[in-house]
Amino acid sequence: MGNARRRETMRRSYYKFSQSGMSVVGLVIVVILGLAAAFAPWVAPYPHHAGLYIDFSAKFEPPSLKHPCGTDGIGRDVLSRIIFGFRSSLFLGIAVTLFVMPLGTVLGLLAGYHTDRWSGTLVMRITDVFLSLPPLVLALTVASVLPPSIWNGILALSMASWPWYTRMVYSRVTSLRNEPYILRAKLAGIGTPHILFKELLPNCASQVITKMTLEMGSVVLMGATLSFVGLGEKPPSPGLGTMLADGAQYLPVQWWLTVFPGVAILLIVVGFNLLGDGLRDLYGGGDT
Amino acid sequence: MDRRHVGMLLTVCDLHLEFVGFDGIAKVLDGVSLRVKAGEKVGLVGESGCGKTVTMKSILGILASPPARVTRGSILYKEWDILKVRKRGLPRVHGGGMSYVPQDPMSSLNPVFTIGTQMRDVLKYADAKLTGRRGKRSRLVAVEALARVQLADPERLLKSYAFQLSGGMQQRVLIAMGLLSHPELVIADEPGTALDVTIQAQILEMLDALVQEEGLALLIITHNLGVVNTLVDWVYTMYAGSIVEEGPTAGVFAGPAHPYTKALIACVPKLAGGGIGRGIPGRVPSYFAAPSGCRFGPRCVCAFDTCGLRKPEMTGVREGPGHSAACFLLEQDRTA
Amino acid sequence: MNLAGFLIRRTIYMMMTLVAISILVFLLTRVMPGDPAKLALGNTATKEMVEKLREEMHLNDSLPIQYCKWIAGVFHGDFGRSYYSYRAVIVDVKEFLPATLELVVFAVVVLTVAGIGFGVLAAAFKDRWIDQGIRVFAYAGVSIPYFLWGIFLLLIFGYFLDLLPTGGRLTYGLAAPMRITGFYTIDGALTGNWRVVGDALKHLIMPVVSISVGGLNLAARITRAGMIDNQRADYIQVAQSLNIPRRIIMAKYLLKPSVIPTVSLLGMELGVLVSKAFLVELIFNWPGISRYGIAAMLNKDVNAITAVVLIVGVLYVGMNFVVDVAVGFLDPRTRLQQK
Numbered sequence: 010m011g012n013a014r015r016r017e018t019m020r021r022s023y024y025k026f027s028q029s030g031m032s033v034v035g036l037v038i039v040v041i042l043g044l045a046a047a048f049a050p051w052v053a054p055y056p057h058h059a060g061l062y063i064d065f066s067a068k069f070e071p072p073s074l075k076h077p078c079g080t081d082g083i084g085r086d087v088l089s090r091i092i093f094g095f096r097s098s099l100f101l102g103i104a105v106t107l108f109v110m111p112l113g114t115v116l117g118l119l120a121g122y123h124t125d126r127w128s129g130t131l132v133m134r135i136t137d138v139f140l141s142l143p144p145l146v147l148a149l150t151v152a153s154v155l156p157p158s159i160w161n162g163i164l165a166l167s168m169a170s171w172p173w174y175t176r177m178v179y180s181r182v183t184s185l186r187n188e189p190y191i192l193r194a195k196l197a198g199i200g201t202p203h204i205l206f207k208e209l210l211p212n213c214a215s216q217v218i219t220k221m222t223l224e225m226g227s228v229v230l231m232g233a234t235l236s237f238v239g240l241g242e243k244p245p246s247p248g249l250g251t252m253l254a255d256g257a258q259y260l261p262v263q264w265w266l267t268v269f270p271g272v273a274i275l276l277i278v279v280g281f282n283l284l285g286d287g288l289r290d291l292y293g294g295g296d297t
Numbered sequence: 298m299d300r301r302h303v304g305m306l307l308t309v310c311d312l313h314l315e316f317v318g319f320d321g322i323a324k325v326l327d328g329v330s331l332r333v334k335a336g337e338k339v340g341l342v343g344e345s346g347c348g349k350t351v352t353m354k355s356i357l358g359i360l361a362s363p364p365a366r367v368t369r370g371s372i373l374y375k376e377w378d379i380l381k382v383r384k385r386g387l388p389r390v391h392g393g394g395m396s397y398v399p400q401d402p403m404s405s406l407n408p409v410f411t412i413g414t415q416m417r418d419v420l421k422y423a424d425a426k427l428t429g430r431r432g433k434r435s436r437l438v439a440v441e442a443l444a445r446v447q448l449a450d451p452e453r454l455l456k457s458y459a460f461q462l463s464g465g466m467q468q469r470v471l472i473a474m475g476l477l478s479h480p481e482l483v484i485a486d487e488p489g490t491a492l493d494v495t496i497q498a499q500i501l502e503m504l505d506a507l508v509q510e511e512g513l514a515l516l517i518i519t520h521n522l523g524v525v526n527t528l529v530d531w532v533y534t535m536y537a538g539s540i541v542e543e544g545p546t547a548g549v550f551a552g553p554a555h556p557y558t559k560a561l562i563a564c565v566p567k568l569a570g571g572g573i574g575r576g577i578p579g580r581v582p583s584y585f586a587a588p589s590g591c592r593f594g595p596r597c598v599c600a601f602d603t604c605g606l607r608k609p610e611m612t613g614v615r616e617g618p619g620h621s622a623a624c625f626l627l628e629q630d631r632t633a
Numbered sequence: 634m635n636l637a638g639f640l641i642r643r644t645i646y647m648m649m650t651l652v653a654i655s656i657l658v659f660l661l662t663r664v665m666p667g668d669p670a671k672l673a674l675g676n677t678a679t680k681e682m683v684e685k686l687r688e689e690m691h692l693n694d695s696l697p698i699q700y701c702k703w704i705a706g707v708f709h710g711d712f713g714r715s716y717y718s719y720r721a722v723i724v725d726v727k728e729f730l731p732a733t734l735e736l737v738v739f740a741v742v743v744l745t746v747a748g749i750g751f752g753v754l755a756a757a758f759k760d761r762w763i764d765q766g767i768r769v770f771a772y773a774g775v776s777i778p779y780f781l782w783g784i785f786l787l788l789i790f791g792y793f794l795d796l797l798p799t800g801g802r803l804t805y806g807l808a809a810p811m812r813i814t815g816f817y818t819i820d821g822a823l824t825g826n827w828r829v830v831g832d833a834l835k836h837l838i839m840p841v842v843s844i845s846v847g848g849l850n851l852a853a854r855i856t857r858a859g860m861i862d863n864q865r866a867d868y869i870q871v872a873q874s875l876n877i878p879r880r881i882i883m884a885k886y887l888l889k890p891s892v893i894p895t896v897s898l899l900g901m902e903l904g905v906l907v908s909k910a911f912l913v914e915l916i917f918n919w920p921g922i923s924r925y926g927i928a929a930m931l932n933k934d935v936n937a938i939t940a941v942v943l944i945v946g947v948l949y950v951g952m953n954f955v956v957d958v959a960v961g962f963l964d965p966r967t968r969l970q971q972k
Contacts (some may be wrong), residue, residue, distance in 0.1 A: 143908035153930035
């Protein structure tokens with residue numbers, strides 16, 4: 010009975026999801042980007058342009074058949090660099106999310122469950138303080154006091170992202186805490202870790218997954234901002250934000266140097282947002 | 298269009314309504330007909346899920362359509378067909394002639410406006426006689442209306458918000474608001490079921506008194522037979538989207554003709570002994586795949602072949618004037 | 634009166650948050666590797682000079698003492714000296730802050746008015762072309778990152794169509810009005826210098842649109858969703874049955890309860906406006922505090938960074954406070970019910 014029911018739920022979920030064309034579009038975009046990023050060396054037309062490569066004879070070429078997104082000041086193919094840029098952006102996003110999600114969720118579970126103890130209150134106070142600064146500013150500040158590298162970028166973004174998970178899981182747990190099945194478990198003497206992870210966590214799972222998807226867009230955006238400002242990874246590695254910043258000085262003549270990286274960032278954000286929205290509609294919301 | 302509506306305040310004529318959704322089309326109302334005369338007290342009885350709320354909402358014009366869709370039939374207020382009027386024109390059709398007392402008072406008052414503001418707005422927009430008179434006059438009318446429903450300190454009430462009042466008070470406020478436009482028909486949806494039994498009794502008593510005083514017609518939608526028995530003159534029983542029996546309350550309760558009504562009455566635990574009533578075996582059918590023929594057929598102890606073939610018509614019961622039921626047993630009886 | 638009690642509680646909470654932020658900001662910026670004094674003086678500094686500067690910067694004291702000295706200074710309006718420009722940071726702040734504030738204030742107005750307005754329109758004309766148009770615009774607005782809006786708007790309106798100026802607050806050659814508030818638009822209006830007002834407004838359009846577009850569309854979407862959801866609510870059905878005309882229901886009965894979640898969410902969005910200003914000021918060459926802050930971060934100018942981040946934090950918390958009060962004002966349940 011369980012399996013049939015699960016299949017039915019999945020089919021129903023899929024139907025509901027596919028009702029919204031936009032959500033499916035989001036899914037498609039994310040999948041394409043993921044594949045492009047994973048297979049970058051094979052997908053990019055000029056993979057070697059992503060590293061050290063100089064060819065002044067081909068510099069500043071406008072978009073053409075040979076270089077669909079044009080070339081930059083040192084003659085590197087913009088399209089290939091964008092594809093590799095997807096790689097670094099998605100890597101950043103995934104790394105930050107993978108690090109922050111477990112941390113934030115666990116903290117939220119603990120704080121939500123132990124609101125009566127000082128540890129719970131302390132965690133929430135700290136979370137609130139971190140939340141009182143705009144995330145971008147927080148990330149910028151942390152990035153500015155550390156030497157620029159991709160790992161420090163990840164650290165900076167993580168510091169700005171974790172409170173959101175904690176706050177969300179916390180509010181979910183506090184509302185679930187007094188549900189009959191939790192009280193029953195407590196009365197039966199079931200230990201806290203089991204309650205936290207086997208009872209409460211699955212009930213937060215859908216919200217967390219939705220949040221993760223929506224956050225990807227924000228994280229990638231913040232990462233691009235960090236690079237744009239000059240606090241992210243160092244050249245010559247192709248970061249979309251760096252490309253944007255480098256290209257900005259050549260506006261408006263060599264417009265392709267900003268427009269295409271910009272559109273690339275846009276695609277990532279739109280893809281994850283649409284997908285996240287679809288998931289949110291599917292799971293019925295809550296306060297993501 | 299026949300003349301069944303002549304002299305009636307409300308006529309629902311052979312209403313067929315369905316809902317369109319993911320799981321298919323739910324044919325909820327399968328030919329509902331009922332009538333309310335001026336000054337008459339009518340009850341519409343049925344279990345949860347039988348379609349009585351849907352019927353009521355269609356009458357009031359507050360049913361969301363889509364996904365609801367009327368496929369046949371009409372709803373007439375006096376001589377105007379409500380279904381034919383576009384949403385926007387509806388208020389003008391019955392012009393406050395029909396009024397609604399909702400089931401759940403807690404969620405029926407706007408949470409962010411004071412009671413006074415809401416009542417004033419009803420007066421401003423609903424009652425043409427009062428338009429133009431502002432401020433003091435409408436406040437007086439509101440205070441008077443609140444006093445009529447036996448609420449203490451109406452002045453202070455006007456300045457309060459819904460959440461500051463108890464359930465019983467909210468229900469009274471809603472009744473007061475419903476009476477502001479001097480309606481001719483009051484439709485009450487499960488009046489008092491959201492409240493404690495003692496409060497519910499008070500509310501019902503008050504409703505009854507008001508109706509007598511004003512000479513209003515009352516249509517009560519409920520699943521509570523006790524309420525029906527004490528309050529109404531004429532009762533309709535409904536099952537799975539169609540009316541199965543109608544008639545004067547006393548007659549129907551004394552001698553129910555339809556097997557469903559019989560079973561329903563038998564279910565009620567009798568305070569004076571007799572123990573807990575017997576339930577009705579089986580479940581309400583799914584509207585997506587409703588049984589052909591009589592919808593009560595599958596659960597009926599007296600069912601025979603014809604019951605599954607076609608739907609029975611309302612047939613008069615010999616002993617009672619106006620008392621009729623939709624059952625082949627009666628048809629058989631007649632021809633016998 | 635309950636409203637006063639509500640306000641007092643919120644104010645106390647805000648104060649506590651501000652203190653916490655100041656501690657956080659302080660800690661973050663003092664965790665820097667490397668010696669700030671040495672960085673400031675450069676490679677040619679001698680050991681004595683570095684030591685002297687360290688004394689002056691209180692770097693040899695323990696962290697809590699450093700914090701107290703710093704916070705005491707802040708209350709006097711003294712953020713220390715910038716180790717890059719050698720001016721007192723407060724002077725820099727006073728010069729650049731009004732520009733950012735002007736940007737943010739205009740954005741707030743645009744965001745709130747247009748956002749809620751679009752949402753109401755979309756809900757009122759649900760599924761007709763006005764609604765579809767607004768929804769597509771909303772998706773674009775929320776999905777296209779704000780700095781891309783900035784770049785695209787700049788490219789299209791600034792360069793290709795040449796309709797709007799491409800940077801700065803005023804056209805080169807036009808003198809700034811007498812400084813009363815620091816807002817060119819207000820100062821210009823106050824001194825009767827309408828040419829400056831018009832010019833300043835032209836310069837404001839693109840940056841304001843860039844930072845408000847995301848929030849605007851969020852507000853529109855949430856207002857629309859709120860209104861559509863609440864339409865099913867019992868109290869709306871009751872109002873309909875009581876013959877209250879549709880336009881009154883939409884404009885009054887549906888709007889107020891539906892706008893409450895929008896306003897709550899706007900709180901965060903408003904605070905974020907300040908952080909969005911960071912990039913937009915760079916793109917449009919806007920001489921505001923964010924641009925100053927980024928320069929400070931790149932130059933590792935500790936005092937300036939701390940000052941800017943603190944101010945941003947204060948603005949953020951301040952915005953949230955304003956929004957909380959607004960919600961309390963709109964929703965009697967929050968203000969009259971004790972938690």
